[in-house]
Amino acid sequence: MSAGPVVTNAPVVGDAPPVIRIRGLSKAYRRGEQLIPVLEGIDLDVNEAEFIALMGPSGSGKSTLLNLIAGIDQPSGGTIEIGGVNIAGLREGELADWRAAHVGFIFQFYNLMPVLTAFENVELPLLLTSLGRAERRRHVEAALAMVRLTDRMDHYPNELSGGQQQRVAIARALVTDPTLIVADEPTGDLDRVTAAEVLDLLDELHRELGKTIVMVTHDPKAASRAGRLIHLEKGVLVPDDEVAAVQADLHGHPH
Amino acid sequence: MFLLRLLFKNAFRHRLRTVLTMVGLVVAICAFGLLRTIVDAWYAGVEGTSSTRLITRNSISLTFPLPLSYAERLRSVEGVTGLSWSNWFGGVYITERNFFPQFAVDAPSYLALYPEYVLKDDEKKAFLLDRQGVIVGRKLADTYGWKVGDQIALRGTIYPGTWVFNLRGIWDGVDAKTDESQMLMHWQYLSETARKRLGRSMADYVGVYVLRIDQPDNAPLVSERIDTLFRNSLAETLTETEKAFQLSFVSMSETILVAINAVSLVIVVIIMAVMANTMSMTARERLSEYATLKALGFAPGFIVKLLFGESLVIALLGGGMGLALTLPVAAAFAKSVGTLFPVFRVSELTMALQLLASVVVGLVAAAWPAWKMSRISIVNGLRHVA
Numbered sequence: 001m002s003a004g005p006v007v008t009n010a011p012v013v014g015d016a017p018p019v020i021r022i023r024g025l026s027k028a029y030r031r032g033e034q035l036i037p038v039l040e041g042i043d044l045d046v047n048e049a050e051f052i053a054l055m056g057p058s059g060s061g062k063s064t065l066l067n068l069i070a071g072i073d074q075p076s077g078g079t080i081e082i083g084g085v086n087i088a089g090l091r092e093g094e095l096a097d098w099r100a101a102h103v104g105f106i107f108q109f110y111n112l113m114p115v116l117t118a119f120e121n122v123e124l125p126l127l128l129t130s131l132g133r134a135e136r137r138r139h140v141e142a143a144l145a146m147v148r149l150t151d152r153m154d155h156y157p158n159e160l161s162g163g164q165q166q167r168v169a170i171a172r173a174l175v176t177d178p179t180l181i182v183a184d185e186p187t188g189d190l191d192r193v194t195a196a197e198v199l200d201l202l203d204e205l206h207r208e209l210g211k212t213i214v215m216v217t218h219d220p221k222a223a224s225r226a227g228r229l230i231h232l233e234k235g236v237l238v239p240d241d242e243v244a245a246v247q248a249d250l251h252g253h254p255h
Numbered sequence: 256m257f258l259l260r261l262l263f264k265n266a267f268r269h270r271l272r273t274v275l276t277m278v279g280l281v282v283a284i285c286a287f288g289l290l291r292t293i294v295d296a297w298y299a300g301v302e303g304t305s306s307t308r309l310i311t312r313n314s315i316s317l318t319f320p321l322p323l324s325y326a327e328r329l330r331s332v333e334g335v336t337g338l339s340w341s342n343w344f345g346g347v348y349i350t351e352r353n354f355f356p357q358f359a360v361d362a363p364s365y366l367a368l369y370p371e372y373v374l375k376d377d378e379k380k381a382f383l384l385d386r387q388g389v390i391v392g393r394k395l396a397d398t399y400g401w402k403v404g405d406q407i408a409l410r411g412t413i414y415p416g417t418w419v420f421n422l423r424g425i426w427d428g429v430d431a432k433t434d435e436s437q438m439l440m441h442w443q444y445l446s447e448t449a450r451k452r453l454g455r456s457m458a459d460y461v462g463v464y465v466l467r468i469d470q471p472d473n474a475p476l477v478s479e480r481i482d483t484l485f486r487n488s489l490a491e492t493l494t495e496t497e498k499a500f501q502l503s504f505v506s507m508s509e510t511i512l513v514a515i516n517a518v519s520l521v522i523v524v525i526i527m528a529v530m531a532n533t534m535s536m537t538a539r540e541r542l543s544e545y546a547t548l549k550a551l552g553f554a555p556g557f558i559v560k561l562l563f564g565e566s567l568v569i570a571l572l573g574g575g576m577g578l579a580l581t582l583p584v585a586a587a588f589a590k591s592v593g594t595l596f597p598v599f600r601v602s603e604l605t606m607a608l609q610l611l612a613s614v615v616v617g618l619v620a621a622a623w624p625a626w627k628m629s630r631i632s633i634v635n636g637l638r639h640v641a
Contacts, residue, residue, distance in 0.1 A: 072550050072633040093554065100552025107637065111547040115264035120257075127257060128552050172551075 017084075019179065019212050020046035020069060025078035027064050027235075038064045039235045042078065049210040051202070053217055053226035060232040063184060066216045070182040071099050083179050100128040104173030104211075106183035106202075110165040112157040112172075118144065119153040122171045129176065143171035147201060163194035170201055174209075181205070183215040187222050199225045262564040266572075269537070273569060276533045280573025280616070281580060283526035284609050288581035289588065290519035291605045294512050297505055299598035303432045304497040306471035308368065311464040311481055312500075314493040320460035321490050323446075328484060329464055334477040337467030339364035342442060342460070346409030346418060348399070354595065355395055357409065357438040358462075359445040368467055371429040378403060378424030386444040388423035392435030396425045398593055407438075414449050414457065434597040465497075523612050530620035534566050538624035545628050546636020555629035562628060566621035567614065574613020578606055 025042035028035045039061045046052055054062040067073040068080055071087045080088050083102065090098060104125075105111075112121045122143050126136045144150050147167040157165050166186060173181050183202065187195035203225050205211045217223050231238040267273055295302075311329065313319035320342070330338050344357035362383055366372065374382075374390060382388045391401065401407065405422045420440060428435050442461075450458035468477050478494035485492045495503075505512070538545075545558045581601055589599035 067634050070550070072637075096549065096552050096554055099550065105547075105550055107547070111543060111637070113261075113544060113547075115261065115268055123257075124548075125551050 284577025
């Protein structure tokens with residue numbers, strides 16, 4: 001087990017350019033005449049193969065930041081470069097294609113299609129590729145083997161436990177070999193033991209496959225699996241020195 | 256293939272709701288087909304007409320006869336190539352409920368003008384030789400279980416008394432549009448018997464003349480010639496095409512037909528509303544699934560296909576069953592009303608319209624939910640889960 005995440009807004013220094021480069025990012029929602037700011041002046045770099053955890057109290061803007069990084073929401077200002085592409089400038093159709101090719105999603109409530117088997121759920125993102133049926137089958141079987149669910153591939157979601165459903169969702173996120181995996185509270189709906197199994201799996205993906213993972217969580221135990229912790233308060237990134245206190249909390253030390 | 260499988264799986268996710276919607280569709284499409292068939296049956300007489308036949312009747316009203324002496328003058332009109340005549344007999348078979356049309360006709364000329372009545376040679380010969388003989392259409396014979404050789408007694412209403420006829424033949428229609436619910440008897444027998452029983456006033460009169468013309472295009476000209484010929488006579492004539500003659504009967508019940516057509520459309524609109532409600536509920540329940548699909552990279556068009564496809568699956572299954580049910584229901588209906596409708600069959604056009612109505616119901620029902628779901632924000636849709 002690692003000693004815990006580095007608590008910093010700066011990426012671990014490396015030779016390669018960051019896979020995620022965010023500058024001056026802001027997001028505000030309009031409610032009637034009023035503009036409600038959710039994120040302001042976010043600058044963030046994430047290196048390839050990093051596993052970062054976004055933490056913060058409810059309403060701090062962590063899910064909004066994750067949605068913007070995943071390309072399912074549009075910012076009010078600033079740039080989000082992922083793999084060199086400024087996704088803030090993409091149109092809806094281009095963004096959909098980009099997501100299909102570059103992002104794997106893991107949701108808190110798994111979001112599997114209830115009428116599809118585990119196999120078919122994992123196959124879904126591959127339907128957007130040019131792969132043939134046999135190739136799709138090979139990819140799906142490999143992804144399900146990675147999450148150790150080969151024996152459950154013909155089961156429907158309602159025939160699987162919560163942990164198994166989340167593992168199917170992880171296989172679905174992996175199957176297209178995306179640049180980035182985003183996970184929104186992936187253990188939020190699971191008991192402690194099952195949550196630990198899912199986190200082990202994410203850890204494995206990060207270490208063995210070198211996947212870049214951005215995870216939003218409330219759970220300090222889940223956050224402790226990440227390589228780096230980013231803390232948000234009222235829509236802004238908390239400076240590194242203040243975050244140190246959070247790190248101390250995670251490891252049970254006094255401030 | 257994957258999409259098709261997904262459509263069928265989605266369509267039956269909420270089995271009770273889907274089955275109830277389909278039952279509604281079956282009833283609505285069947286009722287639509289049945290009502291249209293009733294309207295078609297009303298027009299069956301018109302459909303069975305020939306463009307080379309004209310009808311000449313008394314210009315005052317159909318209830319006023321024409322003298323038999325007009326026959327020779329009509330025959331000499333330029334453009335007329337054949338002539339026959341008929342009288343409405345109006346007899347009652349056992350009770351008034353057993354209504355069917357009976358015409359006293361000049362048999363040889365009448366059968367020559369109506370080649371669509373297909374009669375065996377020996378039966379035709381037997382009919383022509385027996386002055387008390389009658390022939391009937393297959394549908395009428397089947398309704399009352401008559402066989403060739405049977406004696407049929409009718410109670411006359413226009414020509415009082417009991418009239419006993421010998422059934423000499425049963426004709427089949429040349430196609431499904433041919434009326435097989437009539438009885439034809441000898442005009443000469445009717446006229447002579449009426450003279451003996453009721454006096455001269457009931458004899459030697461003709462209800463309508465039926466004329467064959469050389470070319471359909473000549474119909475207005477020949478009609479004009481005939482009516483001019485008898486202008487300022489004691490019995491002026493009104494000549495029109497057989498189709499126009501039949502339509503004049505239909506127009507008497509035009510309002511009823513409009514009402515039946517309106518009801519058939521209202522039924523489709525009602526089931527459209529029911530189906531739209533089903534699809535709206537379906538879409539609302541699956542908001543998070545559509546948001547997930549969009550997040551995974553599926554275009555809004557895929558969501559549109561899912562909703563339209565599912566709606567069409569339900570509509571076509573329900574509509575198809577409704578269409579299939581229309582045939583036995585129409586057959587049972589035709590049996591129950593006897594010979595009220597001479598021709599009662601579900602036409603190919605009606606079946607096509609039933610299918611079209613099912614498709615339209617499916618498309619319209621999914622239009623609003625598909626438009627709405629294709630535009631949902633992914634973030635809001637995903638939040639719907641929580």
